[in-house]
Amino acid sequence: MLGIRISPFLSAKNTSLFNIVNSINNKYLNIIKYFLIPLLLSPQFLFAEYAINLPKGVTSVSRNIYGLHMTIFWVCVAIAILVFGVMIWSMIFHRKSRGAVASNFHESTAVELVWTLVPLAILIAIAFPATRVLIDLENTEKADMTVKITGYQWKWQYDYMDEGISFFSNLAQSSKDAIDNADNRNKLDHYLKEVDKRLVLPVGKRIRFLMTSNDVIHSWWVRDLGVKQDANPGFINDAWAKIDKPGVYRGQCAELCGKDHGFMPIVVEALPEADYQTWVGKQKAAQKAREAASGKQWSKQDLMAQGQKIYSSTCASCHGVTGQGIPGVFPAMVGSKIATGDLKKHINIVLNGKSGTAMQAFGKQLGDADLAAVITYERNAFGNNTGDVVQPSTIKSAR
Amino acid sequence: MISKEEARFLSEEELLKRQRKGATLTATIVAMIAFGIFFFTLYSNM
Amino acid sequence: MKKEPQTISKRFWIKLGLAPFAMFAFAFALVPLYDTFCDITGLNGRTSNTMFKGKNTSDVDLNRKITIEFMSSTTPGFPLEFRPTVTKMEIIPGKLYTITYIAENRSDRTIIGQAVPSFAPGLAAKHFKKLQCFCFSNQTFEPKKPKEMPVRFFVDSKLDKDIVDITLSYNFFKVKDAKPGPVAGL
């Protein structure tokens, strides 16, 4: 069957629990630690320690949600104690083996009425704070800046509408290298939660997010910001956040979006206003430099080297590191009609994508030089020895 | 449903036949409802 | 084996005939019901491809200012360079404005597309009245020829008072070919 991996199960010791499994002594300690203590001690203390609860977050919205969450949680606990208490009482004291004799009552309109109306009252009491938080969520005050977020299979694009900055954010290479390699994994602080380019945002500004998608439905989710919103293809949704504290906040895609749904993290870096402005300046300078690079002539060797880099970061997730693709889902590169056929068609499909498929329009995502490199690579690697060399200028004129 | 009084005058097989006739009617109506909902789903999205 | 001939009463036939009729009547009656429901909750109406006809009866509300952001996008495989000439503008509800989108077909063949508008917040869609828009019909683009496409609109002053930012995004889709396309996923 498709998709079975060869790498051995339990190849490495990379979780603290793995060690527990190995040492019995430790195991009992940890059962106490994970099951008994959480039951006995005050929740807040432990929730922070072992991350078994929502974080309070760094926006007013996420704090409101946290408060609401805790309120409902304790209401549920109270009802549970009452209901299960009665039940366990009768299970202990009304046992046949203890000589309990069954009474025969089976109806009471008054009691039925009480346990319809009391829960109803509790629900109405919950509905008030819930509605308040909900209205605050849809708060439409004036925003200080707008970021457009576009979901792609499987990366995010961020457009700073007011600054004209636009970039893609992929899973960091360090995490990709660690998927199959436990040693690499243990060295990482944020396995699968790190990106190559972070979304940098200023602190204390009201930021408006606009979500949309280029292919399937994604969902942009950063817990500490209290933002989760679906990105629907062809439509835009909005959400907002005002970050209180500088810091790095991590999230990931929350709506199943295909093969690499689990590998599409989000990292938000909140900076003080001044640092943010410095960052914006740097981005604008870098954009200029990239445009200048497209005039240069490249050697085939350089193109191949750069092309391999771009291929593995951008193309390999579908077409495979060795160009095999996934039969029936993603076409192979090896001997492909496009990669070994007409160059113009090849450039066109990479630039503009193919409608109705997962093939995206990379013209918007990559610079001329990178596109030239990756197309050169595709036409010469995997045994596709066409010998074609594509220069950035060719791409520029084909755009 | 067949009431106790009615049933008293029916033989075993007549009762079964009466019941099955009612069942056929019920089933037909319910099946129509199902088809109606199916077409409504399509229709409401045209 | 003897089969007794089964007689079916007239009442049965009438019932049988009426049941599906009633069912369909019920199903069709649900349509206005759902429309009302969607209207109240605002479930639909995130997009509107229809022209505003009739007179601009909305009052000009000089005390209000609304910022409108204009965005554009195209779907993969549709080689259109497509953007608004202005990305942001302040407007006064009730007044008429015109903004222009520019599109250029970057391929060598003629392409046909359909623009679908989308609003954030979604509730704004109802109050954004378009008198002229390229989204009313399919658009044909000749190769390498830029095309200017104006949108003439006003925002109804009935728009909720607390909405101050509206985003309007047009997404250009390729109109499906008449001939069957390649198998999906390949």
Next chain:
Amino acid sequence: MSTTTTDLQDEIDALGKSHDNHHHGPEKGVMRWIKTTNHKDIGTLYLWFAFIMLLTGGAMAMVIRAELFQPGLQLVEPQFFNQMTTLHGLIMVFGAIMPAFVGLANWQIPLMIGAKDMALPRMNNWSFWILPFAGAMLLSTLFMKGGGPAFGWTFYAPLSTTFAPDSTDFFIFAIHMLGFSSIMGAINVIATILNMRAPGMKLMDMPLFVWTWLITAFLLIAAMPVLAGAVTMMLTDRNFGTSFFDAAGGGDPVMFQHIFWFFGHPEVYIMILPAFGVVSQIIPTFARKPLFGYSSMVYATASIALLSFVVWAHHMFLTGMPVAGQMYFMYATIMISVPTGVKVFNWVTTMWRGSLSFETPMLWAVAFVILFTIGGFSGLMLGIAPADIQYHDTYFVVAHFHYVLVTGALFSIIAAVFYWLPKWCGRMYNQKLAKIHFWWAVISVNILFFPQHFLGLAGMPRRIPDYSLQFADFNMISSIGGFVFGASFLLLTYIIVDCIRNGERVKEPRVWPSAKGLEWTIPTPAPYHTFDKPPGKELILAESSHTGAH
């Protein structure tokens, strides 16, 4: 005539000729099962089919839990992982839980209402025999080019239309067939309950299991055609150039979710209402006390069913719904906890001041009440629209619906089997072993699903094959619980097979001395044909579990 068929119609014909020779047994050999129109045979077929599907879907869950045992990709590729989550969901919902309840309905409804058989025996045969083919077709997609469906059991467009593998068309056909089978089953249940009751049995005399199934059948009639509509639109979108769910042609992908959940939310009640019925039969038996608040139970069930049609979009709070819509769906959703609460309170009060004993079915029923209620609490939390922002599509949701469907629906099915199995086959299972199995399953299932609440709150999304290291510990605990729970089903298989083959014979009609109901008035094991003479009103009232003295 007694050799060729057991069909009811033929029996009626035969009755005209002779009164004596219609007590024939089943046919011999495999043809008995293929041609059978006997409700007991079909019930048995349904239950075995469901059990095989349960093990199949369970094996897929084992693959999922094994891959999630530790971070990194060890066993399967992400694409295959997605196929596993998708098929696990589809098979458990359409192949295991629903057929199991239909099987219980087939066995028990005629016995409980004093009918000879189901109303439409030939259709009954059909609605079962479609299932194995539909199930096989669904599973066969795994071996096709491009693999099976990999878009989750909710198959949201456009992932399931534009971006799906070719095998999706087979998936659509399989769903059509499964839906068709369910609708036919539901028609049969409605026709049987409304027309075949013993003369004199009023609707409010029916046992609660029959009531919940009547309401469930109406839910099926209303919900399954909507699913059929949704997959039909998918089919035309994929193959015939329509664009119901494609913004390019004026459609809307969110519309798919509206249609899907308009089916999907009643669907979850289809899977839980019969469970309520089962538990309402078992608890009075072992509390030796009539069911408390019978009529309020009926009304609560009906109102849950009605409410289930007006809350669907609480699965869609994040799709960009306007605030008025979110409020409406939030209020409607939390309203459901009122009738659900009434049911729980009624069960607890039935136990109160009873004379309780804890035979195996009672253990499962008590576990059901407690664990289902926990699932209900997390459901209430999920229903709060703003809080749902943080819960949506996380493991918190996974924990919630597994508490409701595994420790809810599945536990009630196991309870029902342990309750009625001795009546069906005339043998008692090894009660000691069954109790060991109960504790084994109930402890491991909590180790499996309870930590998933923490995972979800800590931020782990669902449907991911790999996760960051912060989730490692709870995933490992959950996986260990999963393997232990999975293994418990091997013991369950042994207990059931052992019971059928070597179990101690039971002769008394009333297998559980304190049980009430018409099914306990017939001989044990239940003869192939029952209630040739419908039971009288006096018997019906005496056997009612809710009116008279116990």
